[in-house]
Amino acid sequence: MVEFGGIKGSSCPKCNWSDVFAIDACPRCQSPVKEARFSGQGKIVTFTLIRYPPKGFEKEAPYVIAMIDLENGPRVIGRIVEESENLQIGQTVSFLTISNGALEFKVNQ
């Protein structure tokens, strides 16, 4: 999924559904989907600071989970690294990598 500084995924030419995972048929209309390439740039829609993490993530807390609208792609859930105190809705972020199945972003300076 990680390449070219952006995120690879799937999009449906029929109903415009898209997401950041590879899939054969659209979950909304069951049409065949196309491979899509989304920008690594996005904007924070909302976020939360996880202080009491689920089992297995204890060492990583506190960490931020955010809902992000990709510039030319779907709304995704990801982690914001290197920042937990001064985040604001509307801040722009850049995709970094996928770690343990989670999309990781950093705040643009």
Ligand SMILES: [Zn+2]
């Ligand atoms: Zn569709």
